Amino acid sequence: MTNQQILMHFRESAELKMQAAEQLADPISKAVEIMFTALSNGNKILACGNGGSAADCQHFAAELVGRFERERLPLPAMALTTDSSIMTAVGNDYSFAEVYSKQVQAFGQAGDVLLAISTSGNSGNVVQAVQAALEREMHVVALTGKNGGVIATLLGESDVNICVPHERTARIQEVHLLTIHCICDGIDNALFGGEVNE
Numbered sequence: 001m002t003n004q005q006i007l008m009h010f011r012e013s014a015e016l017k018m019q020a021a022e023q024l025a026d027p028i029s030k031a032v033e034i035m036f037t038a039l040s041n042g043n044k045i046l047a048c049g050n051g052g053s054a055a056d057c058q059h060f061a062a063e064l065v066g067r068f069e070r071e072r073l074p075l076p077a078m079a080l081t082t083d084s085s086i087m088t089a090v091g092n093d094y095s096f097a098e099v100y101s102k103q104v105q106a107f108g109q110a111g112d113v114l115l116a117i118s119t120s121g122n123s124g125n126v127v128q129a130v131q132a133a134l135e136r137e138m139h140v141v142a143l144t145g146k147n148g149g150v151i152a153t154l155l156g157e158s159d160v161n162i163c164v165p166h167e168r169t170a171r172i173q174e175v176h177l178l179t180i181h182c183i184c185d186g187i188d189n190a191l192f193g194g195e196v197n198e
């Protein structure tokens, strides 16, 4: 690989981040508000996604249960991507499309939040998890890309779709991770008495 090609990746990623910032600021603030309200009410956050997005779910849960940048009490967030027995049992006995929705039905309660991550917005198991969450009167914070896919069509007023305006999965994922860090900082600001909409 040439330095030129590497430079192209860095430039495309940096340009997308700058371009997306204005478009995503409002939905990111809304996501912080939804999550902070849920946590303040004693509710929890469940997260699901595939591949790189599964890693993002775990990254997010680690920052809430452990910490982000400031010392604080552990916050209840759980990645639904990590229990290989549940994943293989549900995948084998039912279908891979149900590996997350079954867990949402098992753990989700009204007022909880589902963080649903899919760059296409079309992964069947994430779509079904969103449907299961909405049936349980949970809120959904979706991290998507492209045109938001099926997930974008399912959400209502009390949910939010943070849709990265790009077609390339890797680039969308890079903005998802930045968004996750913004959300963590927003939750910490709200906890430490700052404005949610600063």
Ligand SMILES: O=C(CO)[C@@H](O)[C@H](O)[C@H](O)[C@H](O)COP(=O)(O)O
Binding pocket: 050, 051, 052, 053, 117, 118, 119, 120, 121, 122, 123, 126, 169, 170, 173
């Ligand atoms: O990380 C990557 C590609 O950058 C892959 O692992 C990617 O996450 C997987 O192909 C996923 O299955 C894509 O699903 P989705 O984002 O469309 O829901």
Ligand SMILES: [Zn+2]
Binding pocket: 052, 170, 173
């Ligand atoms: Zn990736």
